[in-house]
Amino acid sequence: MTPAKILVVDDEAEMERLIRQRLRKQIRAKEFELVFARDGHEALEKLQTEDAIDMVLTDINMPGMDGLTLLDKLSEIDRHLKAVVVSAYGDMQNIRTAMNRGAFDFLTKPIDFDDLLITINKTLTSVRHIKENLQQLHQAQLQLVQHEKMATLGQLVAGVAHEINNPVGFIFGNLSHAEGYVRDLIDLLELYRSKFPDPGEEIEEEIEETDLEFLLEDLPKLLDSMKEGTKRIAQISQSMRTFSRGDTDRRVEFDLHEGLDSTLLILKHRLKANDRRPPIEVEKHYGDLPPIEGYPGQLNQVFMNLLANAIDAVEERHLHEANFIPTLTLKTSVSEVGKWITIEIADNGIGMSDEIKAKIFDRLFTTKPVGKGTGLGLSISQQIVTEKHGGRLDFTSKFGEGTTFIIVLPARSSEC
Ligand SMILES: Nc1ncnc2c1ncn2[C@@H]1O[C@H](COP(=O)(O)OP(=O)(O)OP(=O)(O)O)[C@@H](O)[C@H]1O
Ligand SMILES: [Mg+2]
Incomplete structure (x- = not known):
């Protein structure tokens, strides 16, 4: 598990030493990683340069930018970032202001380190819950999009298949009639030719011109290949319907x-x-x-x-x-x-x-x-x-x- 990253903001160098010392077990176990800043300005810089800080522990009274101003800025950067403020014992006024500006909790100085650990853990648990919820929401959204995409594709494919089906039906139906008619015409022509083997010069020339022998031989083949083509379109349309079968709730x-x-x-x-x-x-x-x-x-x-x-x-x-x-x-x-x-x-x-x-x-x-x-x-x-x-x-x-x-x-x- 990656350690939780805590930004500690305090102008006293002694505080860094003390906190590092008291939390050394958690730091060594890689439960926590601490980042320090001396005032609000430096804290904002750290939030830009360090990745994914989970919580901020900040003093209220600091030179430069104080903790209350920092709180305002934090909510602008990331409204899910949780901050715990540290204030002098009895400084109710500032503590109230901090809570109104969105602080998650507060501690008073001198810090009770058992209480500090409890507060950090409580804050991090809340951060973790928010992150998990956000991630679940994000996943659910994506899953919905994916399902929606498949459903839309299915509907589109089914719609196209349906639209193709009717015209293919006409062509296929008419082709078998056309084939019959063509066969009849050819038979009739053959009959004419046997009864009138000598039709005269004009007709002989026309027969030559239209390449009648080739035409008679090719026409049935041509109709066969048209039939084959429509059969294939019908199979494609059938396949498209197979693909888009709506059967979400039934085996x-x-x-x-x-x-x-x-x-x-x-x-x-x-x-x-x-x-x-x-x-x-x-x-x-x-x-x-x-x-x-x-x-x-x-x-x-x-x-x-x-x-x-x-x-x-x-x-x-x-x-x-x-x-x-x-x-x-x-x-x-x-x-x-x-x-x-x-x-x-x-x-x-x-x-x-x-x-x-x-x-x-x-x-x-x-x-x-x-x-x-x-x-x-x-x-x-x-x-x-x-x-x-x-x-x-x-x-x-x-x-x-x-x-x-x-x-x-x-x-x-x-x-x-
Ligand atoms: N046949 C494959 N060959 C090589 N890498 C693959 C193969 N199938 C999946 N992967 C790897 O697994 C990752 C996850 O695949 P997955 O299908 O879950 O997501 P994706 O293809 O990246 O996105 P989508 O949600 O659009 O499918 C891919 O990004 C790719 O790195
Ligand atoms: Mg994929």
């Missing part, structure tokens, strides 16, 4: 491969080549999996987080090293007794140092620039896999070579 049976594929589809634009790098290859080794029971929308969020991290990692490696083929490898398998399903998402990206490895599941830990990473992806993924699905999320990584994340899920998880 359902679903196909993990559909989840992985639909997530890859959503990330397709990030896999394509761009002016900085070649395309990112995706290798799939899918096993024969039984359907799994769980929350598909949430597992898709896990796949999204892991795949997005893998893409970031290969892109980062590419910045330093142009000569490798950025590749993501997705592997799924089921244990022999069919109880556990394993999904591996591997990349040959930048990898991680031991120092980074130790922290990746910590909330808010990120090595990415501000605005790019919030450091929530993995902690949320871990929560979804372990708490929501009774599974495990592990990884192995080698710096400069790549990383593999391994999700292990119970095939038919008991209610968790």
Whole structure:
């Protein structure tokens, strides 16, 4: 644990010696770290140069800037900074003023050092609570943003899929009619040609001009490829709907491969080549999996987080090293007794140092620039896999070579 940092402001040099001596046990145990200032001005300087001071212990009567003026300035710098004032015994007037200006507590001179320790500990506990609450609030806000982002993405994707579906339906429906009509027309033409093998010069020339033989041969192929194209659009739209399944409060049976594929589809634009790098290859080794029971929308969020991290990692490696083929490898398998399903998402990206490895599941830990990473992806993924699905999320990584994340899920998880 890092020591709590206390700024002591007093014009008497003797006070520094005394406090250091009385608190030496706590200083040696690295519970406290003391910083000293001789008056309010110096205290404000120290607050600028030292990082993260937890509390201020200040005398009231000092030359230069006194303790009461300092109190006013403190609330301007950081309204969560707690100050304890020290005043002469019986100096009620100043003590009242100090409390009104936001002091957390007071001590009287001569200082009772047992009381000093109690007061410091009480103040630091309060500081710690405020910090914890603020951090929790911050995390909750970020988590909300992340959930909101996923929900908005889901709605957007579902909306687009829905919009695409209708026009694709018309095209597909009409194409089969068009195919029938074209076949009839061709048959009719063939009949004409057999009944009137000698249609005259003008028609012969027109047949030559339009390259009728080629046209008759190509038209059915063309219609086939249009059908194939619309089929693919329909599959994409189906995948988009799979990705955005709204199932937050109900466990359902679903196909993990559909989840992985639909997530890859959503990330397709990030896999394509761009002016900085070649395309990112995706290798799939899918096993024969039984359907799994769980929350598909949430597992898709896990796949999204892991795949997005893998893409970031290969892109980062590419910045330093142009000569490798950025590749993501997705592997799924089921244990022999069919109880556990394993999904591996591997990349040959930048990898991680031991120092980074130790922290990746910590909330808010990120090595990415501000605005790019919030450091929530993995902690949320871990929560979804372990708490929501009774599974495990592990990884192995080698710096400069790549990383593999391994999700292990119970095939038919008991209610968790
Ligand atoms: N596949 C990977 N290869 C290398 N480093 C990784 C990989 N996955 C995660 N990391 C490291 O773990 C950190 C935390 O990842 P996490 O997904 O939790 O947050 P993030 O990606 O930084 O931000 P976001 O909240 O947007 O996901 C990353 O910043 C990165 O340093
Ligand atoms: Mg991430």
